[in-house]
Amino acid sequence: MIDYALARRALLADLFAGRVDPSDVCDAHPDLLRAAKHHGETSDTACPVCRHADRLVHVTYVYGDSLGAASGRTCPTARLSALTPEHGEVRVYVVEVCQRCSWNHLVSSHVRGSVPPAAARRSRSRAAGR
Numbered sequence: 001m002i003d004y005a006l007a008r009r010a011l012l013a014d015l016f017a018g019r020v021d022p023s024d025v026c027d028a029h030p031d032l033l034r035a036a037k038h039h040g041e042t043s044d045t046a047c048p049v050c051r052h053a054d055r056l057v058h059v060t061y062v063y064g065d066s067l068g069a070a071s072g073r074t075c076p077t078a079r080l081s082a083l084t085p086e087h088g089e090v091r092v093y094v095v096e097v098c099q100r101c102s103w104n105h106l107v108s109s110h111v112r113g114s115v116p117p118a119a120a121r122r123s124r125s126r127a128a129g130r
Helices: 006-017 030-039 063-071 077-085 119-126
Strands: 041-046 055-062 088-099 103-114
Touching: 006 063, 006 103, 055 063, 055 077, 077 088, 077 119
Parallel strands: none
Antiparallel strands: 041 055, 055 088, 088 103
């Protein structure tokens, strides 16, 4: 599990010190804002930039070779535990989004599940150039 809290805190410190322009950090892509609106899960945290009463929304994305066309799509947190036995190794990224000011930041990333032993051997063989 990689937690990006320190990077977030450093970016916010630079923003509040005037070293970073708000337009550089409040730049969520329209697709991310749409995903937050329709697939996001409300967090307990207020936006650190606009400090509006609306809570930040977490959007969870999953990536994996075995996911096929579903790789790179949003996935509800509750579905993650059912996803890994079915698809093996899946990379998960959680992004926080403020729909009001467009603040967005990667919260965490981690890998769930594992590659089946035969697939892992094939990957190592390809990497070794055999």
